[in-house]
Amino acid sequence: MENFKSIKDWADDDKPREKLITKGVSSLSNAELLAILIGSGTKNQSAVDLAKKILYDTENNINILGKKTVKNLMQYKGIGLAKAITVIAALELGKRRKYDETFKQNKITSSKDVFNFFLPMLSDLRHEEFWILTLSRANKIINKYKISKGGLSSTVIDNKIIFNYALSDLANSIILCHNHPSGNILPSENDKTITKKIIEAAKLLDIKVLDHLIITQTNYFSFADQNIL
Numbered sequence: 001m002e003n004f005k006s007i008k009d010w011a012d013d014d015k016p017r018e019k020l021i022t023k024g025v026s027s028l029s030n031a032e033l034l035a036i037l038i039g040s041g042t043k044n045q046s047a048v049d050l051a052k053k054i055l056y057d058t059e060n061n062i063n064i065l066g067k068k069t070v071k072n073l074m075q076y077k078g079i080g081l082a083k084a085i086t087v088i089a090a091l092e093l094g095k096r097r098k099y100d101e102t103f104k105q106n107k108i109t110s111s112k113d114v115f116n117f118f119l120p121m122l123s124d125l126r127h128e129e130f131w132i133l134t135l136s137r138a139n140k141i142i143n144k145y146k147i148s149k150g151g152l153s154s155t156v157i158d159n160k161i162i163f164n165y166a167l168s169d170l171a172n173s174i175i176l177c178h179n180h181p182s183g184n185i186l187p188s189e190n191d192k193t194i195t196k197k198i199i200e201a202a203k204l205l206d207i208k209v210l211d212h213l214i215i216t217q218t219n220y221f222s223f224a225d226q227n228i229l
Contacts, residue, residue: 007035007046016048030062031055037087042078050078063217066091067124095120108139111222114175114213117141122179123217130157130178134171135210142169157194159201166207173208177215185214185221195223 012018016032025033034051041047054076058064065087073084108114114133122129128150134142145165148156166174176198178191187195191214199209211224223229 007041007048030060034087037090038079038083039086040078045078050076054079062091063123066095067126095124106141108133108135108141108175108210111211111213111220111225114177114211114222115215115220117144118177118179118213118215122177122215125179126181128178128181130176132162132165132177133175134166134169135173135175137172139173139210142171157198159198162198163201163205163207166202167205171207173210174202175210176212178213179215183216185216185219187212187214187221187223192228195229199229 007015013022016028016036019032020028020036028036031048031051034055035041035047038047038051041050045053054073055065058068068088070081070084070088073079073087074081079087108117117133118131122131130147130150132145132147134145136142143165147158147161150156162174165171176195191212195209195212198212202209209229211222211229213223214221
């Protein structure tokens with residue numbers, strides 16, 4: 001490639017690392033940020049070009065990129081084990097930062113709070129998981145629990161496990177949450193049936209079910225917001 005220029009031959013204003021220092025991290029594109037993690041490209045491709053290729057293959061969607069495995073990333077020429085691990089670790093830190101920000105708040109005031117709380121844990125999964133939050137009378141988070149792990153389209157829920165956790169925490173209320181790897185946020189008939197059974201059981205124990213969220217990569221469905229609890 002006759003026109004190929006290594007990043008070290010670029011003008012300083014165009015080099016991702018120098019640009020970050022002089023203009024701030026927000027001035028960098030996703031490709032430039034990814035290029036910094038990758039560090040170097042190949043003989044005929046800069047790190048930025050390689051990053052652009054990876055992002056193009058993931059529809060320029062960081063959430064899709066976050067689902068890539070080490071093996072997936074190593075299929076790209078120029079991405080070895082160390083680089084793949086670096087990218088995955090950086091993406092995981094980003095998810096955990098989001099989770100920590102929500103958990104620090106420690107109080108649920110809306111369905112969006114629940115979505116932000118569970119998104120880092122559930123958005124990238126290729127299987128369904130069912131979780132609950134136990135809450136105090138002031139709607140402060142007491143704890144979170146994974147109730148079950150299933151396949152692509154379903155998971156088995158045991159009410160005894162749910163209420164064992166709720167009673168152990170002396171919870172005033174609980175919130176249910178599970179993910180749909182398919183991306184469909186609408187509840188199935190089974191989702192509605194399970195929710196109804198949990199609510200009926202909770203009433204006998206004087207525990208409120210405040211909401212049930214279905215989460216996808218970018219969106220959610222709230223039973224409470226839709227007035228179907």
